[in-house]
Amino acid sequence: MENLSGVTWACFRAGGNMKNPRALFTTAYRSDEPYDWVRFNTKCRIRLTQPRVMCPGLRFIKENLPQIQILEFPSQQEFGRVLRQGWDVVGFSFFTFETAEILRMADCARKAGVRELWAGNYGALNPLIACAFDKVMIGYAEAQIGEQFGASAGELAPPALIDNFGIVPLGAELIRTGWLSTARGCPMKCTFCQTPSFASRVVTLSLDSIERALRYYKKNSVRLILVFDEDFGIAREHSREVAVLLRKSGLPWVVGTRSDILEGRFDEWYESGMVGVNLGVESMDPDSLVDVRKALSIDQTIRTMEKVNRHDCVMIGSYMIGFERDTVSSVTRNLRELRRLRPDFMKVFVLTPFPKTLLWDHVERQYGIDCSDWSKFNAKHLVWNHPQLSEADAQALLSQAYRLFNSEDHVLRFVSKIHRRLMERGGPARTHSFFLSGLRDKLHGGIFMEHSVECETAYDA
Numbered sequence: 001m002e003n004l005s006g007v008t009w010a011c012f013r014a015g016g017n018m019k020n021p022r023a024l025f026t027t028a029y030r031s032d033e034p035y036d037w038v039r040f041n042t043k044c045r046i047r048l049t050q051p052r053v054m055c056p057g058l059r060f061i062k063e064n065l066p067q068i069q070i071l072e073f074p075s076q077q078e079f080g081r082v083l084r085q086g087w088d089v090v091g092f093s094f095f096t097f098e099t100a101e102i103l104r105m106a107d108c109a110r111k112a113g114v115r116e117l118w119a120g121n122y123g124a125l126n127p128l129i130a131c132a133f134d135k136v137m138i139g140y141a142e143a144q145i146g147e148q149f150g151a152s153a154g155e156l157a158p159p160a161l162i163d164n165f166g167i168v169p170l171g172a173e174l175i176r177t178g179w180l181s182t183a184r185g186c187p188m189k190c191t192f193c194q195t196p197s198f199a200s201r202v203v204t205l206s207l208d209s210i211e212r213a214l215r216y217y218k219k220n221s222v223r224l225i226l227v228f229d230e231d232f233g234i235a236r237e238h239s240r241e242v243a244v245l246l247r248k249s250g251l252p253w254v255v256g257t258r259s260d261i262l263e264g265r266f267d268e269w270y271e272s273g274m275v276g277v278n279l280g281v282e283s284m285d286p287d288s289l290v291d292v293r294k295a296l297s298i299d300q301t302i303r304t305m306e307k308v309n310r311h312d313c314v315m316i317g318s319y320m321i322g323f324e325r326d327t328v329s330s331v332t333r334n335l336r337e338l339r340r341l342r343p344d345f346m347k348v349f350v351l352t353p354f355p356k357t358l359l360w361d362h363v364e365r366q367y368g369i370d371c372s373d374w375s376k377f378n379a380k381h382l383v384w385n386h387p388q389l390s391e392a393d394a395q396a397l398l399s400q401a402y403r404l405f406n407s408e409d410h411v412l413r414f415v416s417k418i419h420r421r422l423m424e425r426g427g428p429a430r431t432h433s434f435f436l437s438g439l440r441d442k443l444h445g446g447i448f449m450e451h452s453v454e455c456e457t458a459y460d461a
């Protein structure tokens with residue numbers, strides 16, 4: 001029944017092409033306060049902020065298959081109202097921690113008489129949810145969805161993904177950011193990561209489409225590009241050409257990548273306008289990195305982080321608490337070592353076994369996983385029987401890490417680094433436009449559009 005090679009598999013019904021169906025794709029409900037990855041990692045009152053207001057996966061699907069209607073983070077009332085409009089297909093995009101909520105939404109959709117329910121995104125990797133849906137699609141799915149509707153998705157076109165970065169309490173709309181996807185998938189095999197089951201083949205987006213996105217961002221007053229590939233640089237030659245396009249655009253950019261890739265490419269990217277990096281440190285214990293097959297050495301990570309610092313680039317890292325060997329004292333020691341490398345912000349997680357990972361298989365067999373509450377699978381809870389740590393230990397270590405890495409001092413350092421980098425690159429005019437235009441636009445009711453409007457108008461400008 002199951003096939004993880006990127007092919008659709010059906011639970012209740014065999015698949016079949018539907019011509020001109022009425023299809024609605026949606027996400028979990030909107031919460032009182034939108035999820036904000038910065039708030040998720042700090043307890044400070046003065047902090048950076050980037051609320052999650054869009055679902056990149058649904059935007060991609062809409063951009064490439066415009067016949068599908070999308071509804072991002074609806075309220076319960078909104079979802080109920082839209083359901084009454086009558087749909088052949090309702091598709092749900094979700095992460096594992098949203099599973100219970102999505103199952104409730106699926107139940108509402110069934111009761112409203114929707115013919116088929118589909119599941120997609122990383123949450124769909126969970127075999128336990130399969131029977132609630134008529135189709136489950138694994139991986140980047142434009143082509144699979146198009147096939148169901150008898151439509152060809154054609155060459156993949158990235159949507160315009162614009163949101164904002166701000167500072168609390170000044171406001172969330174100080175720096176207008178544009179998200180750029182240049183390649184998808186990762187061939188590495190880290191045991192904790194779902195990507196090897198989700199998209200193990202690297203597929204690049206065309207340089208024309210990337211250039212078009214950059215032009216659009218520039219024209220629409222985007223100030224900072226966030227490259228959100230799994231590992232920028234993994235498609236070596238392609239990323240070289242992307243760096244040329246980024247340089248040509250004149251826009252500063254922040255990239256997510258591995259330290260082994262960054263080490264070899266730093267100078268090239270720095271010259272092309274890279275002002276910040278997002279690195280998966282994961283652990284400072286070499287044996288734990290070997291256990292999870294991260295294929296990185298601590299020395300490599302240290303060398304790269306020191307280089308990033310020497311060049312005054314912003315450094316965001318991610319660290320995980322709760323590797324099999326971790327104890328309270330080893331993690332405390334690790335965190336202090338990491339602090340000496342002066343990251344500007346750390347995303348700190350608790351190691352979580354996700355479905356269809358090697359880590360899941362190992363932990364389930366060896367220790368047992370508690371699946372009674374899927375909302376805890378948000379990488380901030382210990383959901384398995386760790387040999388040395390309790391959930392209370394994990395929470396105490398998280399709080400300790402937030403204090404060490406994400407204090408108010410770090411916010412100031414973060415902002416002053418960006419400021420210095422822009423002064424170097426473009427002088428006072430660029431720096432002024434980066435920081436102050438957002439505030440000015442906000443005060444004068446300027447360019448900030450509702451995200452839903454931006455979705456509709458992606459490239460028609």
Ligand code: B12
Nearest residue numbers: 035037056057091092093095096120121122137140141378
């Ligand atoms: C960018 C990102 C974020 C951003 C989100 C930005 C935003 N505005 O949404 C931020 C930093 C906020 C974030 C936070 C978190 N993230 Co995150 N994030 C990612 C990342 C790097 C890219 C996701 C993305 O946008 N991809 C690009 C789009 C185009 O792809 P897509 O969303 O997968 O959509 C495609 C398919 O999934 C499919 N599809 C999507 N929806 C649907 C619906 C239907 C019906 C169908 C058929 C198909 C389909 O088609 C789409 C187009 O091809 C992934 C890693 C990765 N490799 O993808 C992790 C990842 C998704 N995050 C993950 C997690 C756990 C989290 C956090 C809980 C904590 C953490 N580890 O960071 C929080 C929770 C966020 C929240 N509450 O919403 C996990 C998910 C694991 C899981 N099963 O839940 C991932 C896979 C990373 C990992 N390996 O740990 N994240």
Ligand code: SF4
Nearest residue numbers: 186188190193195230
């Ligand atoms: S953690 Fe990063 S390098 Fe490892 S498999 Fe996942 S995406 Fe690839």
